[in-house]
Amino acid sequence: MLDLDQGAFETLVTEVLDALPDEMVEGLDNVVFLVEDEHPDEDLLGIYEGVAITERGQYGFGELPDRIMVYRLPHLETTETLEELRAEVRTTLVHEIAHFYGLDDEQLHELGWA
Template identity: 65%
Template sequence: MVELSQDEFERLVTDELDALPDDMVDGLENLVFLVEDRPEDGSLDLLAVYDGTDLTERDRYGFGELPDRIIVYREPHLAACDTVDELRDELHVTLVHEIAHYYGIDDAELHRLGWA
């Protein structure tokens, strides 16, 4: 298990977001990334969640709407990884996975592509 403070973990998340390809992140609008310790149920099974309306389901959206959210859970990530390098890799996969949901890619397709 990796041990990192909230600030250190948030810096890693930011670093991994910055390292994602431009064509993946340039289309993100009205979306915020948040870090929380654990999901509401307290489990360590869920690494992150996309909370919003994906692009394929939007009609009129964005003006006056609260932003969609990708919430990355710190404690489940730390519990799942033994090294900081492993944590970086897991964060990368997690961010790609959740951003894919924003673009309307479901879990079945993510499994097929190797991102789930």
């Protein structure tokens, strides 16, 4: 199991997020990315909390931001190298960003995101 503290893992997540293609991230509006150790109830690598852009009615001023959570401990437990960790974090980010856009796995593959 890899051993990265909270700060180092957050830095890695930021680096991976910054390396994602522009067309994937430029449409993200009012979304925050957060890192926590683990989900309190489920064994998850990440989760999107919000309303997909395809399901929004009126959306405007004063809305709380959607959240994409990335969970540190499950990522560290499922990878053995830094390269594997980066790849797994990328997969998690892409998957959760897809939920924001209302995309399913098939659409992710069609876009070349997965």
